[in-house]
Amino acid sequence: MNPLQLNEFKAQMKEIGLGERGGASVGTTINKEENKGKMIKAEKVGYIYRSKYQQTKALSEVSCSFEQGKVYAITGKSGSGKSTFLSLLAGLDVPTEGNLYIDGKDIREIDRDAYRMKQASVIYQAFHLFPLLTVLENVMFPMQLQHMPKKETKERAQEFLQKVGLPDTLYRKMPNMISGGEQQRVAIARAMAAGGQILLADEPTGNLDSQNERVIVELLCKLAHEENYAVIVVTHNEKVAEAADVVYGMSDGVLEAVRG
Numbered sequence: 001m002n003p004l005q006l007n008e009f010k011a012q013m014k015e016i017g018l019g020e021r022g023g024a025s026v027g028t029t030i031n032k033e034e035n036k037g038k039m040i041k042a043e044k045v046g047y048i049y050r051s052k053y054q055q056t057k058a059l060s061e062v063s064c065s066f067e068q069g070k071v072y073a074i075t076g077k078s079g080s081g082k083s084t085f086l087s088l089l090a091g092l093d094v095p096t097e098g099n100l101y102i103d104g105k106d107i108r109e110i111d112r113d114a115y116r117m118k119q120a121s122v123i124y125q126a127f128h129l130f131p132l133l134t135v136l137e138n139v140m141f142p143m144q145l146q147h148m149p150k151k152e153t154k155e156r157a158q159e160f161l162q163k164v165g166l167p168d169t170l171y172r173k174m175p176n177m178i179s180g181g182e183q184q185r186v187a188i189a190r191a192m193a194a195g196g197q198i199l200l201a202d203e204p205t206g207n208l209d210s211q212n213e214r215v216i217v218e219l220l221c222k223l224a225h226e227e228n229y230a231v232i233v234v235t236h237n238e239k240v241a242e243a244a245d246v247v248y249g250m251s252d253g254v255l256e257a258v259r260g
C-alpha cells in the first residue's frame, strides 16, 4: 500500500466511524467485567438539524439505555430519526437537547474521537469495504493503523474472520468478488478488529436476501450473547427486530419501548 492510498483509507476509516485505532489487544486490553452495566444512557435526547433558513426536529425526548451482552433493535419508518439517533450513539455529533452518557460520562465532555476509536464501531447497509484491499487486509487495516505488529495483526484478523464464519478460501479475494452476505460479515469482522465493544448497525441487512439476512442477524446475536458486545441495530425489517432482545420503535423522532 503506498502512502497516498494509506491516507485515503485513513480518511475513509474516519468517515465510516472506525477512526484511527487498533484492536482490543493494542496498548490496553478491554476489561469486559469492568465495562459491564449500562454503558450508554440517553436522557431526553433531542436533535435538530439546522440550516440558515430551515430546521428539522429529528429527535425529541429520547430516553433509553443500552448495555453489553444484548441486541437492541430500533425500528421505524424511513425518516423517523433512526439514523440520526445512531449517529449520536456513534459520537458523530452531540444532542442539541438532553443528555447522552457513555459509561456515566456526558458525551459532550468526553473525547469523542477517542470514543469512536476505542469503543464504538458502525456497520452500514452498503458494507463500505476498501475495494482495493483483500478481505484479510480489510480486517487487518484498523489494527495496522495502531501499529500492531504485522504478524499479530494477521493472526487476529484471521480470528475475527473465523468468528464471523467466513471460509478461509475467501481471505485473499477482493470485496467485489464475494457475495453481499459475505461482504457484510467482513465489515463486521473489521468493526470488531477496531476494538470496541459497541457495534452500531444501520440497516445491516438492507442489501441482503432473506437467507443472508438470517446469517447476519444470527451473527449479531452471537456477538452480543457470546462475546459480550452491545449490539444496536437500526432497521425497518421485522425479522431483525424479532431476533433482538430489546425492541424500540421510533416514530417522528419519538422513541418508545416495544418489547424487552
Ligand SMILES: Nc1ncnc2c1ncn2[C@@H]1O[C@H](COP(=O)(O)OP(=O)(O)O)[C@@H](O)[C@H]1O
Pocket: 049, 050, 056, 057, 058, 076, 077, 078, 079, 080, 081, 082, 083, 084, 085
Ligand atoms: N443531514 C440532514 N439535514 C437535514 N435534515 C436531515 C438530515 N438527515 C436527516 N434529516 C431529517 O431528519 C429526519 C430523520 O432522518 P433519519 O434520521 O435519516 O431517519 P431514518 O434513518 O429513520 O430514515 C428526517 O426528517 C430527515 O429528512
Ligand SMILES: [Mg+2]
Pocket: 079, 082, 083, 084
Ligand atoms: Mg436511516
